[in-house]
Amino acid sequence: xxxxxxxxxxxxxxxxxxxALLGPTPAAQRELRAHLAAHGRIPAMDARTVLQLATDSxxxxxxxxxxxxxxxxEAVLAARGRAIVVANGAEGEPASxxxxxxxxxxxxxxxxxxxxxxxxxxxxxxxxxxxxxxxxAALTAELAERQRAGLDAVSVTVVAAPEAFISGEESALVxxxxxxxxLPRFKSPRVTERGVRGRPTLVSNVETLALLAxxxxxxxxxxxxxxxxxxxxxxxxSVSGAVRRxxxxxxxxxxxxxxxxxxxxGPSAPxxxxxxxxxxxxxxxxxxxxxxxLSRSDLSPLGASPGAGVVVALAEGACGLAEISRVISxxxxxxxxxxxxxxxxxxxxxxxxxxxxxxxxxRRVVNEMLRLGTIVVGRGxxxxxxxxxxxxxxxxxxxxxxxxxxxxGRCSRTxxxxxxxxxxxx
Amino acid sequence: xxxxxxxxxxxVVDWTACDGRGLCAELLPELVSRDEWGFPLIPDPxxxxxxxxxxxxxxxxxxxxxxxxxxx
Numbered sequence: 344x345x346x347x348x349x350x351x352x353x354x355x356x357x358x359x360x361x362x363a364l365l366g367p368t369p370a371a372q373r374e375l376r377a378h379l380a381a382h383g384r385i386p387a388m389d390a391r392t393v394l395q396l397a398t399d400s401x402x403x404x405x406x407x408x409x410x411x412x413x414x415x416x417e418a419v420l421a422a423r424g425r426a427i428v429v430a431n432g433a434e435g436e437p438a439s440x441x442x443x444x445x446x447x448x449x450x451x452x453x454x455x456x457x458x459x460x461x462x463x464x465x466x467x468x469x470x471x472x473x474x475x476x477x478x479x480a481a482l483t484a485e486l487a488e489r490q491r492a493g494l495d496a497v498s499v500t501v502v503a504a505p506e507a508f509i510s511g512e513e514s515a516l517v518x519x520x521x522x523x524x525x526l527p528r529f530k531s532p533r534v535t536e537r538g539v540r541g542r543p544t545l546v547s548n549v550e551t552l553a554l555l556a557x558x559x560x561x562x563x564x565x566x567x568x569x570x571x572x573x574x575x576x577x578x579x580x581s582v583s584g585a586v587r588r589x590x591x592x593x594x595x596x597x598x599x600x601x602x603x604x605x606x607x608x609g610p611s612a613p614x615x616x617x618x619x620x621x622x623x624x625x626x627x628x629x630x631x632x633x634x635x636x637l638s639r640s641d642l643s644p645l646g647a648s649p650g651a652g653v654v655v656a657l658a659e660g661a662c663g664l665a666e667i668s669r670v671i672s673x674x675x676x677x678x679x680x681x682x683x684x685x686x687x688x689x690x691x692x693x694x695x696x697x698x699x700x701x702x703x704x705x706r707r708v709v710n711e712m713l714r715l716g717t718i719v720v721g722r723g724x725x726x727x728x729x730x731x732x733x734x735x736x737x738x739x740x741x742x743x744x745x746x747x748x749x750x751x752g753r754c755s756r757t758x759x760x761x762x763x764x765x766x767x768x769x
Numbered sequence: 770x771x772x773x774x775x776x777x778x779x780x781v782v783d784w785t786a787c788d789g790r791g792l793c794a795e796l797l798p799e800l801v802s803r804d805e806w807g808f809p810l811i812p813d814p815x816x817x818x819x820x821x822x823x824x825x826x827x828x829x830x831x832x833x834x835x836x837x838x839x840x841x
Contacts, residue, residue, distance in 0.1 A: 529783040531839075682784035683808040718804050724785045 363557050363569065363577050364449060364550070365593045375488050378451035384494065385455050386559050393463035393555075394420075399563035401575040402555060406431060406511070406548035407620070407651040409639065412460075412555065415545055418535035419464045422543035426466040428497075429520065429539070430457045432473040432549040433504040433511030436621035437673075437764045438653045441579035442549050444591045446477045449553055450485050454499065456552025459559055461497040464545055469499045472516055479503055506766065508622070508677035512725050513546050515679075526679045527725035548651075550579055570596035574638055578652050582607040584762050585614060585658035594637060596649070601633045603654060612658035616741045618763070620650025622670050623730025626663070626737040629656075646737060660757035663742030664749055667735060668693075668700035673765045674731040685728045688719035696735065703752045709739070779814040779839045780824055786835035793836055796827035 388396075397413040404410045419426050430453055434442035445453055454471070461469050471486075473479065482501050489495050502520060504510040510525045513534055519525035520539045538544020554576060558566050567575040574596035580603060583589040587608025594603060600617075604610060614629035625647035627635070635641050642648050657663060675689035695712040698704055716735065719728035739746060748755055780800060789807035799820055802810045816824045816838065828836040 527785070529785050531781075531837075683787060683789050683806055684784070684804065687806040687808075718810075722782075722784060722808070724783070 363566075363593065364445070364452070364553055364579060365591070373448055373450065375451060375485065375492065382452070382455075382556070382560055385458055385556070388462070388559065390420075390463050390465060393459050393559070396558050396563055397463070397555065400555075400558045400566040401563075402551065402558060402566065403574070404548055405550035405554070405578060405651065407623075409648070412547065412551055415535055415547070416460065416463050418533065419466075419543045419545045422536045424542045425468075426461075426464040426543045426545065427468045427470070427520075427539045428457060428461045428464060428466040428545045429470045429472055429516065429547070430454075430499075430549050430552050431511055431513075431516060431546050432471065432477065433516065434474055434476075435504075435508040435511045436623075436651060436653055437508075437766050438581060438583055438618075438621055438655050439651055440581045440583075441591050441652055443474075443477050444579070445549050445553055446473060446482065450482060451489070452553035452556045453549045454486070454489060454495070455556035455559075456547075456549075456554070457499060458495055458497065459555050460545055460547060460552065464543070466497060466545070468539075469497045470520055470539075471499050471501045472504055472511075472520065473501065474504050474510065475506055507679075508674065509679055509725060509727055512727075514725065516546060517544060526681055527723075527727075529724050571638060573640065578637070578649060580637075580652040580654050582654045582656075583764075584617075584654075584656035585611045586656050587611045597636050597638045597641075600635050600637055600654075603637065604633070604656065607654075610656060610658070612660070614656050615659045615661070616657045616663060618653070618655040618657065618734075619647050621653035622674060622734055622763075623726065624648075624650050624653060625733060626741040628741050646733070655763060657762055660755070661760070661762055662700070662745060662754050662756035663738060664696075664700045664745045664754075665756065666761070666763050667738040667742070668696045669761065669765055670763050671696045671731065671735055674727070674734070678727060679725075682723040682728075684719045684722040688715050689728065689731060691715055692719070692731075692735070699746070699749055703749045706750060709746065709750075713739075777840070778816045778821065778824075780811060780816055780828070781814065781837050781839045782809055782811070783835045783837070784808075786833045788833050788835070790832055792830045792832065793827045796830055797823050800824070801827070 402412045432442045432446050486499050505525050512527050514528040515525045517534050517538045518528050534544045570576045577593050577595050579593050592606045617627050617632040672693045675693040678685045678689050680686045692712050692715045695708050699708045716732040720732050793809050794801045794803045804810050
């Protein structure tokens with residue numbers, strides 16, 4: 344196993360390498376020349392071949408839902424009208440950094456992948472949808488360079504997503520690219536059928552596209568040799584919190600999660616819990632995490648899933664309840680405000696959690712937040728209320744002892760550092 | 770013998786359009802009640818054939834056009 348560290352990226356991103364995307368030359372492939380030297384041009388292949396590779400490789404989406412790419416491609420192909428393809432790098436999850444890493448360190452793999460799905464769907468328009476934490480000017484320059492080199496059959500427009508948790512949600516993205524605000528829409532019909540400006544639209548996470556670019560060169564069998572039979576290939580993880588070397592790592596699906604912590608340098612302090620999947624994800628006790636594997640089937644009995652690969656380790660001595668409270672308040676503020684139950688319910692839930700975290704109180708506070716949870720779940724245009732409640736409920740379970748302490752007017756916190764990042768409003 | 774089951778019909782809320790006016794709960798109390806903010810609570814969205822006409826009327830009466838029937 345090779346572990347490399349990339350020193351010339353932003354200080355908060357270090358890289359441990361042992362996979363397909365990270366490769367042995369972390370810094371070099373930003374430049375088109377280096378990319379072409381490492382990977383060559385996009386192989387000449389027709390639409391059917393791209394679709395076949397997507398099918399044979401078993402490549403699934405890396406934005407969180409894990410939907411098979413070939414099924415999206417087929418749906419777009421079956422729909423009426425000229426298709427549009429979108430690379431989604433909006434990455435609204437505050438603890439996720441892997442999409443930004445890809446767009447900064449492997450932009451040409453992402454852009455190659457975007458051309459491949461354009462080819463497969465016979466698309467006539469392509470977009471790269473990114474948040475403002477990525478260097479948009481650099482991406483635009485790289486696109487111009489690709490154009491001059493004759494690499495891109497379909498020209499790509501870079502669109503900046505508003506800095507908001509739900510900007511990258513598929514229907515919000517479609518609404519923004521159609522000239523509206525980046526807010527989730529009522530989903531009927533699917534965007535693969537009627538997406539951007541009513542046209543069939545393929546929205547794919549940037550990591551999925553980068554992997555497709557490699558599969559096109561190395562073949563479906565190469566991809567299937569990594570990961571498991573059910574979930575082939577690798578995935579990027581954004582690992583942070585109480586580990587010695589926080590950063591982006593790449594591992595095969597099915598990797599023991601204990602190995603994930605090892606690759607990130609091991610815990611920097613005894614751990615009490617790990618958050619898996621981000622702020623719509625699931626808290627696990629340190630023991631549950633260490634005994635599970637990075638796969639849907641292994642994690643689903645725990646109510647968790649690999650999601651978009653966010654892993655945050657929480658050390659003993661941090662107050663889990665305080666962490667939950669800060670995040671739930673943030674999620675309540677991030678409600679798009681369109682759907683009544685979310686708009687009214689999340690702030691009330693956040694208030695209850697804050698009250699328990701700061702003042703304790705009696706069990707009615709806990710019961711009330713859970714009751715409100717049952718009212719908001721499943722009653723919105725997007726999954727923001729559902730994901731927020733998954734985060735809260737799993738936290739109340741994992742930090743049960745902390746909840747009891749707070750009900751008794753105490754707190755186990757021994758240090759004041761906050762762990763989970765909350766974006767500062769700009 | 771015909772084995773085709775009648776198409777299941779579900780009542781669907783467009784939450785981005787719903788304002789919680791509450792006409793649906795008045796016209797279709799068999800299926801719809803309201804939460805503490807006035808938004809529709811529909812514990813079972815399946816519309817039995819016997820309520821089909823009532824459901825259609827409630828949907829047509831929504832001032833926000835936030836309801837529809839879905840046959841999936």
